Amino acid sequence: MRTKKGAIREGAGSAHSDEELVSVGRAVILAEARAMEAAAARLGDDLARAARLVSSCKGRVVVSGLGKSGHVGRKIAATLASLGVPAHFLHAAEASHGDLGMVCPDDVGLFISNSGETDEVLALLPYFRRIGASVIGMTGKSSSTLAKNSDIVLDVGVEREADPLGLAPTSSTSVQMSVGDAIAGISTTLKGLKPEDFAMYHPGGALGRSLLTRVSDLMGSGERMPLTPLGSSVRGALFEITSKGYGATAVVDERGYLRGIFTDGDLRRLMERVGIGAMDLPVESGMTGEPRTIAPEKLATEALRIMERRKISVLIAVEDGYPIGMIHLHEILRSGVS
Numbered sequence: 001m002r003t004k005k006g007a008i009r010e011g012a013g014s015a016h017s018d019e020e021l022v023s024v025g026r027a028v029i030l031a032e033a034r035a036m037e038a039a040a041a042r043l044g045d046d047l048a049r050a051a052r053l054v055s056s057c058k059g060r061v062v063v064s065g066l067g068k069s070g071h072v073g074r075k076i077a078a079t080l081a082s083l084g085v086p087a088h089f090l091h092a093a094e095a096s097h098g099d100l101g102m103v104c105p106d107d108v109g110l111f112i113s114n115s116g117e118t119d120e121v122l123a124l125l126p127y128f129r130r131i132g133a134s135v136i137g138m139t140g141k142s143s144s145t146l147a148k149n150s151d152i153v154l155d156v157g158v159e160r161e162a163d164p165l166g167l168a169p170t171s172s173t174s175v176q177m178s179v180g181d182a183i184a185g186i187s188t189t190l191k192g193l194k195p196e197d198f199a200m201y202h203p204g205g206a207l208g209r210s211l212l213t214r215v216s217d218l219m220g221s222g223e224r225m226p227l228t229p230l231g232s233s234v235r236g237a238l239f240e241i242t243s244k245g246y247g248a249t250a251v252v253d254e255r256g257y258l259r260g261i262f263t264d265g266d267l268r269r270l271m272e273r274v275g276i277g278a279m280d281l282p283v284e285s286g287m288t289g290e291p292r293t294i295a296p297e298k299l300a301t302e303a304l305r306i307m308e309r310r311k312i313s314v315l316i317a318v319e320d321g322y323p324i325g326m327i328h329l330h331e332i333l334r335s336g337v338s
Helices: 018-042 045-055 068-082 125-131 171-191 195-200 205-212 234-244 264-274 276-280 300-310 329-334
Strands: 061-065 087-091 108-113 134-139 152-155 227-229 248-252 258-263 314-319 322-328
Touching: 018 171, 045 108, 045 134, 045 152, 045 171, 061 068, 068 087, 068 108, 068 171, 125 134, 134 171, 227 234, 234 248, 234 258, 234 264, 234 276, 248 322, 258 264, 258 314, 264 276, 300 314, 300 329, 322 329
Parallel strands: 061 087, 061 108, 108 134, 134 152, 227 248
Antiparallel strands: 248 258, 314 322
16 A cells, blocks of 8 residues: 555554464464364264264255354265265255255254354254254254254364454364264265265266276277287387387287287387397397286276386286286376376
8 A cells, every 4th residue: 555655555464574474373273283182082972973873864964054154064064975975055044944845854964053052053953853853963062052952962162263363263163174074984984985986976077087997998908909929029019019009019928818018118128239130039038027917997096006106107907817908107197097
């Protein structure tokens, strides 16, 4: 901002150095971390019971809250849904104006209120009780109305909020979020979810590609698969390498079993040793025996890890000793798998 004389007037925050501001930020983070540690030590069977109720819910988990607790509730509902637990967020203020029609007797309510006295949240209790739906109360006051009227109470209380004024919802919402994540994590264990199950709910984007794409989806097979019989000349192997574009060829015996791999790197090393005469040598004179292989049903991410760890660019997909495909590092990266 400029004064009448054209000078720039510094803002109120300019009186503080960067070091001081970083110190304040770190203090907030550490205060929230201590609040979550205290909650982790305090919660016991009630957490397990809540997670069992959520994971066995025959209807949907209805998460509700208001204000900052409502924002946390939306995230908890989204996390549960991403793990295959049907869940949705019910805005506490909208619920009493018709949205309660979404709730069914087989549902489980997860109500979040730090004070346990939020009027809009408490207004939901009579309806849930009337239809017989269970209620989990997440509150910072064990003597509150919400706590007294919940089937299971999760104590998310904190000694003090983490912001410098001790007023803004910071530690309290961090604890609410972490306890919601704990319920989701326990539900994952109870439901026996596997990465491929998780992938079903995340088919889009990089995450879905990483969890769903298998080697068989990307590998070159059939006529695209570079194959060279034992006894073939290096010249013949080179033709196979260049025509198929993988920079390598699998070497097989008379039964079709994999016996090695011959790469453009193997060719260079052989030429350095022998010279131009290397082109007439049998391919086995320069091939690498017992090459790295992978099963076609394995995830492409696993193939990528092997390549990065071994510093190689191709893998041969093998079934019962027979090479059936070849996958290149560039194919994996182009697919978006990481």
